[in-house]
Amino acid sequence: MPEPIPGPTTEAFQRSHAITNGCCVTSVNRIGHEAPAGRDGIEFWGQSFIADTSGEIIASAGQEETVLLCEIDLAKVDVTRTHWPFLRDRRIDAYGDLTRRLIDE
Numbered sequence: 001m002p003e004p005i006p007g008p009t010t011e012a013f014q015r016s017h018a019i020t021n022g023c024c025v026t027s028v029n030r031i032g033h034e035a036p037a038g039r040d041g042i043e044f045w046g047q048s049f050i051a052d053t054s055g056e057i058i059a060s061a062g063q064e065e066t067v068l069l070c071e072i073d074l075a076k077v078d079v080t081r082t083h084w085p086f087l088r089d090r091r092i093d094a095y096g097d098l099t100r101r102l103i104d105e
Helices: 008-021 074-083
Strands: 025-027 031-034 042-045 049-051 057-060
Touching: 008 025, 008 049
Parallel strands: none
Antiparallel strands: 025 049, 031 042, 049 057
16 A cells, blocks of 8 residues: 655645634544445544644644644734734625525626
8 A cells, every 4th residue: 555645735735724814723634444344444644633723734644533722822813813814804795706606608
């Protein structure tokens, strides 16, 4: 069986969600091989992490079973939301075409 490959793309997406939403994001993944009876299954590679509002990883786990704890700086969350206001400046009026389904036409 090939070695599990960590997901740098997954990490980048989760870190960008933390930045865009002005909140800490916890990305959780289990470890080990799981297979339903009679099937090949899938390998889980771990690498859980917590990203702060600037996308910086403030706690991370490896490829072993881990309970991951860290303190969240709520003052930094407040400062980020005040000075990097993605949610305030969004243009909901422009979402119509993005949310319309082709099947509805």
